[in-house]
Amino acid sequence: MDKFIIKGGNRLHGRVKISGAKNGALALMPATILAPGTYHLHNTPNLRDVWTMSRLMTELGAFCELNDNDLFIDTTNLNKTTAPYEHVKNMRASFYVLGPLLARFGEAKVSLPGGCAWGPRPVDLHIKGMQKLGADIKLENGYIIAKAEKLIGAKIHLDVSSVGATGNILMAATLAKGTTIISNAATEPEITALARMLVKMGAKINGIGTAILEIEGVDRLNPVDETSIPDRIEAATYLIAAAATGGAIELENVNPYHLTAVIAKLEECGCEINVNSDNIFITAKQPVKKAVDIKTAIYPGIPTDIQAQWTALMACKCEGNSKITDTVYTDRFKHIPELIRLGADIDIVDNSAFVKSSPDKTLVGAQVMASDLRAGAALIIAALSAEGTTEIHRIYHIDRGYEAIEKKLTNLGAYIKRVRTDLI
Ligand code: UD1
Secondary structure, eight states: OEEEEEEOOOOOEEEEEOOBOHHHHHHHHHHTTSSOSEEEEETOOOSHHHHHHHHHHHHTTOEEEEETTEEEEEOTTOOOOEEOHHHHHHOGGGGGGHHHHHHHHSEEEEEOOOOBTTBOOOOHHHHHHHHHTTOEEEEETTEEEEEOSSOBOOEEEOSSOOHHHHHHHHHHHTTSBSEEEEESOOOOHHHHHHHHHHHHTTOEEESTTSSEEEEEOOSOOOOOEEEOOBOHHHHHHHHHHHHHTTOEEEEESOOGGGGHHHHHHHHHTTOEEEEOSSEEEEEOOSSBSOOOOEEBOSTTSBOGGGHHHHHHHHHSSBSEEEEEEOSSSTTOOTHHHHHHHTTOEEEEETTEEEEEEOTTOOOBOOEEEOOSHHHHHHHHHHHHHSBSEEEEEOTHHHHTTOTTHHHHHHHTTOEEEEEEGGGO
């Protein structure tokens, strides 16, 4: 197991290229199951979750090869319909194969994901959606067994605007007979990007980017080449890291439009931000001028995936107190005890973290542990701004979603080293 050693105090400066969106690629990859053939997915981030999805697709009989950021997938010989526990338990996004397998083969056996690091994360909406499309669903030995000779279009209202359920149902509905309407659909950019790829493949979808998707099923789809959108969560993480260190950096290959809510909050903190079509420049001063509350929400609100990083920023040298509320995942606070080990002053009440800070309060390095991907990113941000050395353990969580993070941060002037602990 690797760990990061970070010496805090360096202001981030320079340029960083943002990778393709992890959550985007994890939706595009299973979409290739829908139509046998060869696909090139460009700008695919080279990271652990993408390798996990590649392994699952290979297990199903596909051929996957990732060269740098160019992912080649051949689903011609994909012929298995079981997604085993070992793959799904490690990454919930594996559940995305349910819809495409069911649509192409009329059957799918997919392990239930189980809990995740910060609490229960149900898949009931995915399952209800498939049932509405006419699938017969059984739960046996921890597996969802879905069967449908032919999926039939239906009206599906999602009680919660779920990204995963929207993507899964959308993929299944492209090959259903008749029209499907998904209301309260997720409008996250990664779902919009998935819908655009499906249209390129020949799907008929109206309302892309809105909360009502209308899908008219077609008989067959065709393989295509596609390019992943930039990772807005990775981008936000670098912006927040720059703010936490009083840095000045430029983000390349980014879509500022996807980050409107985060940029507005950073500006409220006193950061200066300028954007071009695919660049963002941020200049920040330390201490952070003003503590700013956030409340996470579905897109275009503040993403839950930056809640932990924002909490770290607020815990660094900052003028005032702040309240951070997560309305999407109400118990996603595993990073707080670790931030407290670095000297942060944070209380949790229900689904809110109350952070006390002051301009002369400095976090101090310590040994900490990443409990999940974004919790790990928060610890990196705190460590970069802290005095002294921080050791972050269990960084395999961070490797799931940040491509070459230590290289990118080193290029920005940070002191961060990866150490193989099994060699010590
Ligand atoms: C995706 C993202 C994840 C992000 C999350 C919210 C991927 C691979 N992951 O996860 O990084 O944090 O969106 O933006 O894209 N829910 C139900 N029933 C369901 C499904 C979800 O009640 O069947 C609830 C969840 O408990 C949660 C809310 O819906 O409260 C949103 O979850 P969802 O959008 O489904 O998250 P994921 O797709 O799992």
